[in-house]
Amino acid sequence: MDDDRNTRRRRANGEESRRRILDATVEVAGERGYEGTSIALVSKRCGLPASSIYWHFKDKDDLIAAVIERSFGRWLAALTLPDDSAGTPMARVTMLAQQVATALLEAPDFLRLGLMLTLERRPEEPSARTMFLQVREFAHRRVADMFAEFMPGLDPAAVQLLTTYALAGADGLFVAKEIGGDGVDLVRLFELHALALFDLAARLSS
Amino acid sequence: MDDDRNTRRRRANGEESRRRILDATVEVAGERGYEGTSIALVSKRCGLPASSIYWHFKDKDDLIAAVIERSFGRWLAALTLPDDSAGTPMARVTMLAQQVATALLEAPDFLRLGLMLTLERRPEEPSARTMFLQVREFAHRRVADMFAEFMPGLDPAAVQLLTTYALAGADGLFVAKEIGGDGVDLVRLFELHALALFDLAARLSS
């Protein structure tokens, strides 16, 4: 069934164990933050001893960085990008905003953990935080490119401003959803956000 | 000089000690989150023994709740509300947004700690988190009233939506400032946010 992966076979339940450890970690970290994520609790939740965790991951920092990485991958996978060539700019921006919103609903861990790490400003940077900021920087560039393409009238400073506002809106709406729960319609709010961005772009273009 | 406060005089450096403890706590909590805030570290930073901390505060939960409370008070104090009767609605909304922005620049701890606590979803609610959510609910109602007053054409559902969007924008822009530091002009972004809200209100009124 599952034959050779690379030259060397994967043994027993190593892959499965790694997955279980990451599942437990994302759960604990989402509840208690970076410092609150204790190896003992993760061990209890995933049913594997601490030594297994330390066999798969160098240390706690490495573990949490791996969680961020996997969560981001899942979020990206949930993001089915809209067709690049369809409809008006307005329709395309709205479409993109809705895609982002549904991806956040499907895979919220990435942004939740990322924001938690971001708000903490400890002297020694956890590598998970650094990783989140890199991903975010990447997203920033992508969105900036999109604005530059859709709104040719914008000067670079305006594109920067608008991009920052766009990402901030996404963060804030996500937080609102985390607080408000089912009472908050994230997709509708992102649609509104797209509208707002469009109007702002028009204002800044003039 | 400082005579009777209530009937009983305040002794020695109790008030001063309480202040130093809270100062140290806000610093530590901002760096390391709720779980990461250890009494030993707070004790070291403020130069007072743990027993003093426990004399002033019931437990760690109580301490952090007090920090949130004081931080909110300071933020409110930094918020010099605009004159209720001056200018067009647009000018008044923009003015308010700028006031909120500068207050956040002057007293950022409140929102930072609040958001950190908000994103954590531990089974047993820390009272600090509850306190933040109450304050936020209060702010929500105030902003909703403002929208209802300035934009009479909005139906209640639209007011709710817009208010959620307004608060989310504030949260997100604050996070952007925390990440971007000096590269982010918070006041300018809040001005943009006011503009966006105005345009959205117009769209939702029609």
Next chain:
DNA sequence: TTACAACTGTAGTGATCGCTACAGGAAAGC
């Protein structure tokens, strides 16, 4: 002077922290 309330300092409690040493089991290759 006495009495008391308001703090501070010392010295711990048992529990939990991140992490490690190391023996052993289970599957794959020889």
Next chain:
DNA sequence: GCTTTCCTGTAGCGATCACTACAGTTGTAA
């Protein structure tokens, strides 16, 4: 069979955790 590699289980390291008991100090009021 034997070895090698992968992974788990047990036990425990020193450090730190939240918190407390309690004696000591000090300003104020009677």
